[in-house]
Amino acid sequence: MTVRAVVEGVGHYLPDRIVPNSEFEKTLDTSDDWIRTRSGIERRRFAAEGQTTSDLAVRAAQAALKNAGLTADDIDGLIVATSTPDLTFPSVATMVQQKLGMTRGFGFDVQAVCAGFIYxxxxxxxxxxxxxxKRLLVIGAETFSRIMDWTDRSTCVLFGDGAGALILSAHDGNGDNSDRGILSADINSDGRYRDMLYVDGGVSSTGTSGKLRMQGNPLFRQAVEKLTSTAESALEKIDLQGTDVDWIVPHQANIRIIQGTAKKMGISMDHVIVTVQDHGNTSAASIPLALSVGVEEGKIKQGDIVLSEAIGGGLAWGAVVLRW
Known part of the structure; x- marks a missing residue:
């Protein structure tokens, strides 16, 4: 028998404040049409003053626990994917532990920017x-609004805040692609591309949190190529093809990247979960947010083959194939 990590529950949380594209027209040389045309984004959510990444993560975790019919006492550990932690240390994961009332198990953070949830x-x-x-809580949570340069129209209109969570539990499987749970994963990075997407601050360099910087056009070209490659590698590892996929749940960065990757893989957009119009780019939170929305809308059902892929600063990228 083979041990598989099977999804038991899913949940998400979005801050109350909705920011439509039109809000940026007041301070920037931009428009709703310009933003929609280039990104597909119509609105995003921003965290309230004093609302931290761990606050968002806890709300998503509570939603996932409720969805699974579990309590925090049932969880052995938790992993939080984030690039916008409350503090340099301790980890967001330990803060979530405390807020959930967990007094056992472990928690740690993973930082791979937009690919963080895949990692x-x-x-x-x-x-x-x-x-x-035996059972883990995996959370993606971000407050990217805290690292935006509000004078840079090429970046500040693209990002939003939010959190999503999955609960994975150990189940026996047969060791083939008929199993439920995570079937394969493929992760990669290449530091030569670091200048395409980075934050210009840090503890050991400037002593500040810094602001996000991005080279949009070069990153777009890398994204479609690398997302397609990692998705195909993950499918090949478990003897599946694009035609076997019921749903692609991609990182929600840009509708053109999502469309380009699906087209290159020969998969119809009818089989892609898209939330970028409502959430913007929520970095490590975008995939679990989209998964939760897909389940909530009745699209993703038990037994479906789900492919998720993402690319972020580093560059870091990867894909996971699972049967829901």
Missing amino acids: ALTNANALIVAGQA
Whole structure:
């Protein structure tokens, strides 16, 4: 028998404040049409003053626990994917532990920017397969509004805040692609591309949190190529093809990247979960947010083959294939 990490529950949380594209027209040389045409984004959410990444993460975790019919006492550990932690340390994960009332188990953060949730799922899967945990809470949570340069129209209109969470638990499987749970993962990075997407501050460099900087056009070209490649590699590992996929749940960065990747893989947009219009780019939170919305809308159902892929600063990218 093979141990599989099976999804038991899913949930998400979005801050109350909705920011339509028109709000940026007051301070920037931009328009609703300009933003929609280039990104597909219509609105996004921003965290309230004093609302932290761990606050968002806790709300998503509580929603996932409720969805699974579990309590925090049922969880062996949690992993939080984020690039916008409350503090330099301790980890957001330990803060979530405390806020959930967990007094046992473990928690740690994973930082791979927009690919963070894929990296977190890969780590969670490895821990479950290795027998280190029976049930894990995996969260993607971000407050990217805190690292925006509000004078840069090419970046500040693209990002939003939010959180999503999955609960994974150990189940026996047959060891083939008929199993439920995470079937394969493929993760990659290449530091030569670091200048395409980065934050210009840090503890050991400037002593400040810094602001996000991006080279949009070069990043777009890298994204479609690398997302397609990692998705195909993950499918090949478990002897599946694009035609076997019921749903692509991609990182929600830009509708043109989502469309370009699906087209290159020969998969219809009818089989892609798209939330970028409502959330913007929520970095590590975007995939779990989209998964939760897909389930909530009745699209993703038990037994479906789901492919998720993402690329972010580093550059770091990867894909996970799972049967829901």
